[in-house]
Amino acid sequence: MSLPQALPGREGGFARVLVCRGCCCGTEHKHPDVDHDAQVEALRAVARVRVVDCVDECAQSNVVIVRPGDGRSIWFGRILDETSTAALCEWLADRAATDIPDLLAGHRFERASVAEAATTVFLRRPT
Ligand code: FES
Numbered sequence: 001m002s003l004p005q006a007l008p009g010r011e012g013g014f015a016r017v018l019v020c021r022g023c024c025c026g027t028e029h030k031h032p033d034v035d036h037d038a039q040v041e042a043l044r045a046v047a048r049v050r051v052v053d054c055v056d057e058c059a060q061s062n063v064v065i066v067r068p069g070d071g072r073s074i075w076f077g078r079i080l081d082e083t084s085t086a087a088l089c090e091w092l093a094d095r096a097a098t099d100i101p102d103l104l105a106g107h108r109f110e111r112a113s114v115a116e117a118a119t120t121v122f123l124r125r126p127t
Helices: 036-044 082-093 112-123
Strands: 016-020 048-052 064-067 074-076
Touching (some): 036 048, 064 082
Parallel strands (some): 016 048
Antiparallel strands (some): 016 064, 064 074
């Protein structure tokens, strides 16, 4: 499966994507077999991409956050090969408006810090 090239007239795409490139995501040190630049370029062909610093989910690197424009932020981790990148690009080419493809479902995760925050609030004793 090959990664997409920029679509004529569609540069910038529609869905917004945050691509983590912090201390772990996007590094050759942690993921030497991934062409990180090619991954970002492929995503830029189908979406508005912003490269961001560490989003505190390093165990899930490479992390990509999709914002389809309906208020959701959908977190994907371990986007580390051409297959998962291509599946993400195909979904983004449809503005991420369809159900998450099966191939990506296993990459989706709930942000740990959000779960921890919810648990903390839930377990906090009244003072
Ligand atoms: S570097 Fe991406 S989550 Fe930390």
